[in-house]
Amino acid sequence: MPLQSLIDDALAETPPGRVVWLALSGGLDSTLLLALAAEACRRHPRSLHALHVHHGLQAAADGFELHCRRLCSRLGVPLFVERVAVDPGTGQGLEGAAREARYAAFARRVLPGETLWLAQHRDDQAETFLLAALRGSGVTGLAAMPARRIWRDSRVERPLLAHSRAALEAEAGRRGLAWVEDPSNRDQALDRNFLRRAVLPLLASRWPHAGEALSRSAALAGEAEGLLGELAELDLARLGGDPTGLPAAGLSALTPARQRLLVRHACGRLGLPTPPARRLETLLAQLGARQGARQGARTRVAWPGAEARVWRGHLHLLAPPMELPTGWRATWDGRMPLATPLGECRLRLVAEGEPAVGTLTVVPRRGGERLMLAGRGSRDLKRLLQEADVPPWVRDRLLVVWQGERVVALLDPQASRWLACAEGWRALSPSR
């Protein structure tokens, strides 16, 4: 199908009345995509906006922006420029940090229900597939870039993904388009550039259809990934359907490959990073060894951005709990929002029949505190938390509210909720 018809169809499929954002770097691919999209808008009217991210990393960056401004004004497309600061110290290399900053900029502009178009093509897909294979990735990595996906309630689409760079260059030439070349694309010290400039041309000299074949393999891996996702959903449903608490016995009864799949899938569902292979092996080995161990036994396996705990026969996947700094304390009047190191709590605490509660003191739970409960007398907080099935990682972050020498309430600052309150007091949440 001719490129223009392809883009006409892709634009016709975007929701009318919602903005279509086009990520414009100023390179060949996004310059051509913008020209094709602007023309398609005449037949399928849409609010087409271009979005350029100025990374400020190289002297040439101002030239990229100028090119985008000229192009957009010629095509009559509004241009939005986002300036970002790239933090090279994130441990993912400069390219990775620039990508993260770019996606953060996209996220600021693209609203739910809107569409973001990226201009990657078939050769980009072949490179991404090879890079994943060289890292030893499974099907998720080998699936490389999807042609479309939902991202933060928006649609991200790559309308040029089935077309080779050569075809795009020929089309841009026919249209007399000019574009900018990023000088850093020549640096073969970067893996992707080395593949693009040295490896793929060599492969193509022997297998002329190498790019097409590699991107077809990526599409097949994507299909396999979809099927594995369906299998993991079935297993999850059979184990109760809650990714935050997987029954350990049911999980251990699955084959090892399905256990790994389900844990990774549950992490994905919760928006947590998936565990590296070794961590996952450790976790599943500990889980197996724990079968038959005493109830309540604690297992904890952590990896960057997440951790897993086994508690009361369930595997819990969590973001790493934040810790209260030692020595932290605050005074509070029971009415104003309470600022804690784990977040602001918009809760209120009132003494029945009293207009004001005076000065309350809020401190981390130390252990040994007791609370006077209506109709139950003085109770040990630890026992109360056990009775209420509050998990240990939540117990470790609780705050106790004191009036003088008396405990009057217990709160979870991270979840901004009350867990207990003394006789004669009322603990209120914002909705009441």
Ligand SMILES: Nc1ncnc2c1ncn2[C@@H]1O[C@H](COP(=O)(O)OP(=O)(O)OP(=O)(O)O)[C@@H](O)[C@H]1O
């Ligand atoms: N600075 C940027 N501002 C806006 N979008 C960008 C920027 N850099 C990349 N993109 C988007 O991400 C896609 C892939 O980026 P990549 O770095 O592979 O492309 P490129 O070679 O710099 O640019 P092009 O794909 O336009 O030739 C681009 O096609 C473009 O849609």
